Amino acid sequence: MTRELILLRYGLLIIPAILSVYVYEYADYDRFTLHFLLLLLLATLGARLSRRFSVLTGGMELIVTAWLCYNYGLLMVFPALSAVISYTRLQQKNTALAFFCIHLALLNAAFLHTAPALLVFTNLTVLLCAGLNLLLLRAGRGRTDTLSLYDELRKKHFELEExxxxxxxxxxxxxxxxxxxxxxxxxxxxxxxxxxxxxxxxxxxxxxxxxxxxxxxxxxxxxxxxxxxxxxxxxxxxxxxxxxNHTPQLEGAYALDRLLEEVGRDTGIATSYTVQGIPYPLYPSLQVVLYTNAREAITNALRHGKADSVWISLTYTDHEVSMEAGNNGRLPEEDPLHKLHHGGGMGLKGMTERSVLIGGTLELRLQPQFTVITRLPVYRQPEGYLAR
Missing domain, CATH: 1.10.287 (Helix Hairpins)
Known part of the structure; x- marks a missing residue:
């Protein structure tokens, strides 16, 4: 049991004992004190002994609490609730259910000659305590399972990073x-x-x-x-x-700035390369798709659009990396969006298949300039995620 439940359990034992001294008049207070010390001893032994002996102490505790209710009045119901909290958590499911049925029967026998309202109050109180305790027990197990799952996910995360x-x-x-x-x-x-x-x-x-x-x-x-x-x-x-002398820059052999540099040098057209967000390392599969799509988009711009200026904009976010490859060439006569949605040509089809293969998408934008947009998901955690 948690420290909070242990404090609650002993509070349900000690506080009613003190209050009953002021509420009720007993012929022998020493005998009453001895009975409560015996109950405290059973509660302490049940928490410290092995499971076999805890079954014995738990059975004795429910008998003693029912006997106290019979001899010392209604306030003794609260020590009985303390026993309910104990054996429902320390015993196995079937044993705890048997203990609860026996305990409830003994409590009804103890208050059999009291007013019917007190008997109903006792039964409702015990049943409500058992229900709340069961909900707390399930919530605790759910929290334990959640923590275990979190530890397993963190372990898998480390393995994936490695x-x-x-x-x-x-x-x-x-x-x-x-x-x-x-x-x-x-x-x-x-x-x-x-x-x-x-x-x-x-x-x-x-x-x-x-x-x-x-x-x-x-x-x-x-x-x-x-x-x-x-x-x-x-x-x-x-x-x-x-x-x-080929010396890759940025993303190695698939550097987009180098691609633009070579295109500008070989064709004489104007090129532009911009990066937005904070760059971070990409998986090789993402680098290959971005580079291949950019090269295909530039080739189409030069061959079909007769462009004299091309540009690439790369944007990094926490969940995706997107690349916009645009040009100032003439727009195609056939609607490229319709062509893309119905399979497209070999170039558009290849770019779409490469993007979809790793969970990304391909989009086309016609205004203000013809632009091919590649969006690829990035599976990474923010800085300090595991430290929390």
């Missing part, structure tokens, strides 16, 4: 391994393609040196071929160096 950390670490290892494999492939390309091409240029240069004095036209034609070979080698070298 799994997430391992997943991010594993993703980082995969990315590093992929970069290493790509560098090896580029090194082979440099050796096989560019290296062999440079050797061929060297041989053509030597041949041109010997040919120019005697056949200027043939030698000049060979020089043009050498220039073309060198130009191709330079392009291959730039592409290889671009892949080698």
């Amino acid at each position: 799994a997430r950390a391992r997943l991010l670490q594993f993703t980082s290892h995969i990315e590093v391994a992929a970069q290493a494999e790509e560098r090896v492939r580029i090194a082979r390309q440099l050796h096989d393609d560019i290296g062999h091409r440079l050797i061929r240029v060297k041989m053509m240069t030597e041949a041109a040196i010997h040919t120019l004095p005697s056949a200027p036209d043939t030698g000049l034609q060979m020089m043009h071929q050498i220039r073309d070979q060198l130009s191709g080698s330079m392009e291959d070298m730039r592409a290889a160096l671009k892949r080698i």
Whole structure:
């Protein structure tokens, strides 16, 4: 029992005993005191002994309280209520029910020769106490179950966070391994393609040196071929160096700002990237969906909308991350909202399927500019959540 119930139990024993001394006149107060000390001893032993002995003390306590009611008056009903609180919590369900029935029968026998109103009052009081005690017992068990469930959820939360950390670490290892494999492939390309091409240029240069004095036209034609070979080698070298020096920013290989930077550099259009809210790490699946949808939206803007300006706005909230990818191109002739709701083209369909796969949604907005909105749920707890 809780400390509050223990105080209530002993209060129901001691306070009525003190009041009965002032309310009733007894022939022998020493004997009355001895009886109450015996009741207190039974109550104390029942709370401290094992379950087997507590059954014995509980049975003795209900007999003693009924006998006190018979000998010392109506105020002794309250020690009987204290016994009800005790055995309904310390005994098993069937034992407690048997104790209650026996106890109620003994109390009715004790007050059998009193006024009918007192008998009715006694029965209603005992039944009401038993009902309230049962409700408190169920509420306590519900609170215990809730605390146990909370502890289990907190444990699962820690396990999920640990799994997430391992997943991010594993993703980082995969990315590093992929970069290493790509560098090896580029090194082979440099050796096989560019290296062999440079050797061929060297041989053509030597041949041109010997040919120019005697056949200027043939030698000049060979020089043009050498220039073309060198130009191709330079392009291959730039592409290889671009892949080698690729340094991801923000969300790694799926950084939206880098995507816009590359699009602006390759096409010459104006780009804009904004972030609202406080950024936090995203799961790799969310990064991939945002990056892929943004790339598809930009490709459609350039190919179909003939846009000369694109922009991306990323918004972080506690429960979702949303990305708006817009452009100033011309609006499509066919209603894109109708197209989206009826399956859409391959691009819209792919963006929708990727978003829905992880519980998100895809929306289109036509005014003031054509905008593709991707909303993805984020499952995270606020700072300090577990500390509470």
